[in-house]
Amino acid sequence: MTTERGTSAQALRLAVIDTDSGFLQVLDKRLERLGWEHRTMASAVPVETIVAMRLSALVVDLAILGPSGWDYLHRVCSELPGLGVIVCTGQSTVAQRVRGLRLGADDWLTKPCHPEELIARVEAVVRRRRRSDARAERGPVAAGDLEIRSDRFQAFVDRRSVDLTRREFELIELLAGSEGRVLEREEIYQRVWGYAMARGDRSVDVFVRKLRQKLEKASPDWRYIHTHFGVGYRFAAEPVDGSEPAERMAEAAVAEPADGPAPATLRLEDGAGIDRAAAELAH
Amino acid sequence: MTTERGTSAQALRLAVIDTDSGFLQVLDKRLERLGWEHRTMASAVPVETIVAMRLSALVVDLAILGPSGWDYLHRVCSELPGLGVIVCTGQSTVAQRVRGLRLGADDWLTKPCHPEELIARVEAVVRRRRRSDARAERGPVAAGDLEIRSDRFQAFVDRRSVDLTRREFELIELLAGSEGRVLEREEIYQRVWGYAMARGDRSVDVFVRKLRQKLEKASPDWRYIHTHFGVGYRFAAEPVDGSEPAERMAEAAVAEPADGPAPATLRLEDGAGIDRAAAELAH
DNA sequence: TCCGCTTGTGAAAATGTCGTGACCGTGGAC
DNA sequence: GTCCACGGTCACGACATTTTCACAAGCGGA
Numbered sequence: 001m002t003t004e005r006g007t008s009a010q011a012l013r014l015a016v017i018d019t020d021s022g023f024l025q026v027l028d029k030r031l032e033r034l035g036w037e038h039r040t041m042a043s044a045v046p047v048e049t050i051v052a053m054r055l056s057a058l059v060v061d062l063a064i065l066g067p068s069g070w071d072y073l074h075r076v077c078s079e080l081p082g083l084g085v086i087v088c089t090g091q092s093t094v095a096q097r098v099r100g101l102r103l104g105a106d107d108w109l110t111k112p113c114h115p116e117e118l119i120a121r122v123e124a125v126v127r128r129r130r131r132s133d134a135r136a137e138r139g140p141v142a143a144g145d146l147e148i149r150s151d152r153f154q155a156f157v158d159r160r161s162v163d164l165t166r167r168e169f170e171l172i173e174l175l176a177g178s179e180g181r182v183l184e185r186e187e188i189y190q191r192v193w194g195y196a197m198a199r200g201d202r203s204v205d206v207f208v209r210k211l212r213q214k215l216e217k218a219s220p221d222w223r224y225i226h227t228h229f230g231v232g233y234r235f236a237a238e239p240v241d242g243s244e245p246a247e248r249m250a251e252a253a254v255a256e257p258a259d260g261p262a263p264a265t266l267r268l269e270d271g272a273g274i275d276r277a278a279a280e281l282a283h
Numbered sequence: 284m285t286t287e288r289g290t291s292a293q294a295l296r297l298a299v300i301d302t303d304s305g306f307l308q309v310l311d312k313r314l315e316r317l318g319w320e321h322r323t324m325a326s327a328v329p330v331e332t333i334v335a336m337r338l339s340a341l342v343v344d345l346a347i348l349g350p351s352g353w354d355y356l357h358r359v360c361s362e363l364p365g366l367g368v369i370v371c372t373g374q375s376t377v378a379q380r381v382r383g384l385r386l387g388a389d390d391w392l393t394k395p396c397h398p399e400e401l402i403a404r405v406e407a408v409v410r411r412r413r414r415s416d417a418r419a420e421r422g423p424v425a426a427g428d429l430e431i432r433s434d435r436f437q438a439f440v441d442r443r444s445v446d447l448t449r450r451e452f453e454l455i456e457l458l459a460g461s462e463g464r465v466l467e468r469e470e471i472y473q474r475v476w477g478y479a480m481a482r483g484d485r486s487v488d489v490f491v492r493k494l495r496q497k498l499e500k501a502s503p504d505w506r507y508i509h510t511h512f513g514v515g516y517r518f519a520a521e522p523v524d525g526s527e528p529a530e531r532m533a534e535a536a537v538a539e540p541a542d543g544p545a546p547a548t549l550r551l552e553d554g555a556g557i558d559r560a561a562a563e564l565a566h
Numbered sequence: 567t568c569c570g571c572t573t574g575t576g577a578a579a580a581t582g583t584c585g586t587g588a589c590c591g592t593g594g595a596c
Numbered sequence: 597g598t599c600c601a602c603g604g605t606c607a608c609g610a611c612a613t614t615t616t617c618a619c620a621a622g623c624g625g626a
Contacts, residue, residue, distance in 0.1 A: 084411075094397040101403040106411055107390060108404075114377040120384035121391075128389070128411050153465040153514050165613060166513040203615065205573060212574095229572070229623060448602060485584090486604065492585065512612060513583065567626100574621070581614070589606080596599080 012056040012126055014038040017045070018088070019064050020111070027115045034119070044072050047079050056126050057084035059118065061111075062100065070103065077104025084125035088118060141176045144222035144237025146215070148176050157218040164214065167192065171207050172215075175225065175235035184232040208233055295339040295409055297321040300328070301371070302347055303394070310398045317402070327355055330362050334478045340367035340405050344394075345383070353386060360387025363478050367408035371401060424459045427505035427520025429498070431459050440501040447497065450475070454490050455498075458508060458518035467515040491516055 014031065018024060019042050031038045039053070044065050050058065058076065062069040077085055087100050088109045097108045106125040109118060141148045147156045153169055155162045164172065170192045175183065185204045189197035197204075208225055215224050226234045297314065301307060302325050314321045322336075327348050333341065341359065345352040360368055370383050371392045380391045389408040392401060424431045430439045436452055438445045447455065453475045458466065468487045472480035480487075491508055498507050509517045 094400050098397075098399050098403040101400075101407045104410075106407055114381075116381050117377050117384075120381040124384045124389050125411065127387075151464050152517070153511055166511075167614070201615090202573085202617090206575090206615080209574065209576095227573070450603065484604090485606085488584065489586095489604075495585095510584070569626085570624095572621105572623075575619085577617090579614105579616075581612105583610105583612075585610085586608090587606105588608105590604085592602090592604105594599105594601090596597100 011035045011037065012122070013054060014122060015050070015053055015055050015058050016040045017043070017058070017060040017064070019043075020061070023111070023115070027118065030115050030119065044068075047072075047075050050076060050083070051080060055083055057086060057122050059086045059088050059122065062087055062089045070099065073100060073105060074103045084122065086118070086122055086125060088113065141173075141179075143176060143179060143235070144224060144239075145219040146176075146222070146224060146237065148173055157215075160218065162214055162218045164211075167207055168211055168214070171204075172211055172224075172235075175233065179235050182228045182232050182234040188232065204233075295319045295405070296337060297405065298333070298336055298338050298341050299323045300326070300341070300343040300347065303344070306394070306398070310401065313398050313402065327351075330355075330358050333359060333366070334363060337477060338366055339409050340369060342369045342371050342401065342405065345370055345372045353382065356383060356388060357386045361479060364473065365477070367405065367411075369401070369405055369408060371396065424456075424462070426459060426462060426518070427507060427522075428502040429459075429505070429507060429520065431456055440498075443501065445497055445501045447494070450490055451494050451497070454487075455494055455518075458516060462518050465511045465515050465517040471515065487516075 011034070014036055015038065016024065016027065018040065024040055028038070028040070042064075060073070062073065065072050073085070073087070076083070085105045086107045086109060087105045088111060090111045092108070092110060100108050107121050109121060140150075145157045146162075149156065150173060153166075155164055155169065155172060171188070174188065174192055186197050188204050189201065193203070208227075212225055215222075221240055222237050223240050224235060224237055226236060226238075228234055294317070297319050298321065299307065299310070301323065307323055311321070311323070325347075343356070345356065348355055356368070356370070359366070364387075368388045369390045369392060370388045371394060373394045375391070375393060383391050389411070390404050392404060423433070428440045429445075431437075432439065433456055436449075438447055438452065438455060454471070457471060457474055469480050471487050472484065476486070491510075495508055498505075504523050505520050506523055507518055507520055509519060509521070511517055
């Protein structure tokens with residue numbers, strides 16, 4: 001298996017500034033089906049809003065921006081060097097296209113165009129950026145005493161590196177990245193191992209155990225991985241019921257099944273969409 | 284300080300696979316004026332040759348490759364994930380364009396097209412790529428006893444030059460430039476060798492060993508390159524664990540008085556033109 | 567309380583990865 | 597032409613990790 005460049009289909013975040021309702025309708029449906037988060041806007045939005053949307057790419061019809069379009073394009077491109085920018089607009093001259101591309105646009109597509117081609121071009125544009133930044137993307141995740149740094153392939157408990165193997169790290173990374181959510185074994189396996197879990201496979205459990213051991217040794221005051229019987233595991237830093245260490249332990253053992261962490265509500269995937277993300281910052 | 288995206292005009296290395304002599308003539312003149320190293324070819328050349336050319340971008344007319352064009356496109360794109368690939372060809376359907384882009388092409392331009400637009404698109408594609416790798420060119424990096432001077436193509440341990448070969452230097456430069464981060468073999472290979480790593484290739488390991496040997500001899504009190512099992516390598520100067528410094532000292536003192544810095548010449552960055560570079564491997 | 571099923575645990579077996587030394591072809595220096 | 601540094605390959609052994617397995621412990625419903 002070679003380094004597949006063509007593998008399409010990671011979910012991207014995309015915004016479209018356009019007003020061509022017919023085109024948008026078709027495009028929307030297609031994007032929906034691909035599972036890309038997307039949003040369309042009828043006119044230029046402030047650059048800060050774009051920033052807040054944390055997009056992978058932006059598609060823009062220069063025509064509807066009027067004469068300030070060039071300036072806008074330039075501002076967007078220099079503010080967000082990492083953003084893929086595709087101009088998709090009507091008839092244009094060579095000079096205009098060259099100008100747009102030199103200003104920082106990554107591609108220039110002439111309408112009318114097929115949504116599928118637009119999508120393919122967006123993918124092509126985003127592909128490269130992904131390639132190298134991929135891992136550095138999300139900043140360090142921290143919870144309890146634990147800090148997870150994806151770029152270092154390492155977890156730290158107060159400066160001290162917790163030695164994790166590759167799988168262990170990928171597992172804790174996944175769990176911590178979905179903090180608070182209960183992940184089913186199938187999903188965990190699928191996302192860490194990359195293929196479907198065979199029935200009866202206990203790998204996930206085994207690795208959870210290894211992680212717990214290492215984490216407990218490194219950070220005894222917190223519990224991080226919680227079992228949900230019949231379901232899966234949930235990551236959340238919870239102080240080990242240290243409030244009353246030994247004493248209460250005995251009591252609890254006898255008297256109460258005291259399940260400290262409430263039956264854990266299952267939250268849905270935080271659909272924190274583009275709108276919300278934008279609102280947060282643009283507010 | 285805005286990150287100027289629009290700045291054009293670094294010299295690039297470009298190859299064009301096309302036969303349209305009229306178009307090529309105009310293009311050639313334009314490229315000449317820009318000072319880009321370029322070369323045109325009338326038919327598909329082996330992928331290894333492309334590799335040897337160390338291009339920034341490749342422009343190709345799929346039409347002249349015949350039916351094997353798709354396969355060729357795919358091979359080039361997966362061998363050289365870092366290469367900008369622009370398809371520039373006659374009439375085409377949406378499906379063809381989508382296919383090309385998904386296969387790994389970065390842009391698809393329809394003939395007839397204006398050379399200026401082609402150039403702008405090449406720039407846009409390369410810019411996108413540069414942006415990701417772009418952290419090179421920094422001042423001297425220092426860590427532990429070691430100092431790395433990219434400008435001199437040399438590494439020093441307290442005034443004394445550590446004789447490194449070209450590859451060794453490129454490797455340590457890359458690693459040190461990403462101090463603290465774990466780099467996967469694939470990425471290392473990709474960035475030092477310039478093309479995709481074949482499965483089972485141990486070159487990276489071998490060069491890491493050579494580096495470690497030389498570094499240890501030159502700077503016994505520090506360890507610089509750390510293995511992350513199943514992942515890759517990380518550069519970080521860490522004092523050698525004082526647990527048995529004496530022993531090591533004695534051993535070193537007795538066993539290897541021989542410090543003879545071998546004559547090892549460092550050759551300059553091969554300014555070799557495209558032709559020569561290609562010839563080297565294509566021989 | 568008992569039963570069936572799920573999860574935790576420890577260790578052995580299987581697999582994969584890395585460090586190492588030896589070896590080879592090439593190309594430049596002499 | 598000869599010599600030799602250099603980049604690259606190979607095979608082997610050591611060892612780290614992953615997987616599998618058998619059994620104990622825990623949970624939940626009847």
